[in-house]
Amino acid sequence: MTSDKPLPTYFISHGGGPWIWVPKMRQTFAHLEQSLKDMVAEWDERPKAIMMVSGHWEGDEIEVMATPKPPMVYDYYNFPKETYEVVYPADGAPDIAARTLELIHQAGFKASLNTERGYDHGVFVPMAAMYPAADIPLFQVSILSSYDPVAHFELGRALSALRREGVMIIGSGLSYHNLKHLGPEAAVPSAAFDAWLNDVMQLPAAERRAKLEDWDSAPYARMCHPEEDHLVPLFVALGAAQDEVATNIYQEADLMGGISASGFRFGAL
16 A cells, blocks of 8 residues: 555554543543544544554664564553453554564664564553554554654654555654643643643744754753653654644643643644
8 A cells, every 4th residue: 555645643642541441530531532533533544554652662772563463561550450451452563564674774773673562551542542443453663762852753754654655653642741740730831831832833844843852941841751751752753744734633721630731643634
């Protein structure tokens, strides 16, 4: 499957823990869930596969998931017992993973295939909202533990060819991620950072990238992201989109009692 029109890329906020399987949490994240369903409903064609870059898989070198039947990685804590038994049984995409590795190597990165890795919650939780039947091939690419914005923009650029090959590229993180400061005390910092982020998204491409490479100069940057693992997937998604326009597809201002958060599409539908 090749196309003259590239698929858009996305940065989504994946929510907290296994929220879709915890009724009270699912109510909290109702707006996020609807935005994920709306995102899929916008697509004219079903992607050949979805590739997610999650803030929950990092290492010194890039790895590409090539597991045919990926298991689950329950990388959350202190949730109900049944949430450690949920299964999202989507097939992997080993052939596309091999193609992805080729593109990453061509860009000069050290990278390898991982044939044992399972889906972490930054992937299987939003996918349970997007494709509850788990009937679309799914795989992941890890981020670098350096969190270097330039490297991740370039990683995204390396992956951009997949957009014409039917692969939807999604960065999965959170535009606010400070687990020590949730609720009302997060209101002012997250609102300021979210406003900055949305303003930056409307800038010309070169200026947008420059601002994001210097993201920790933004208002309350380190309050909102003590570590930027959940922001890095944005750099990859935007790098894959290169110069294309950004559209806000998810925004709320009182998540969990005070958090402002956003999600974006890059490129036209």
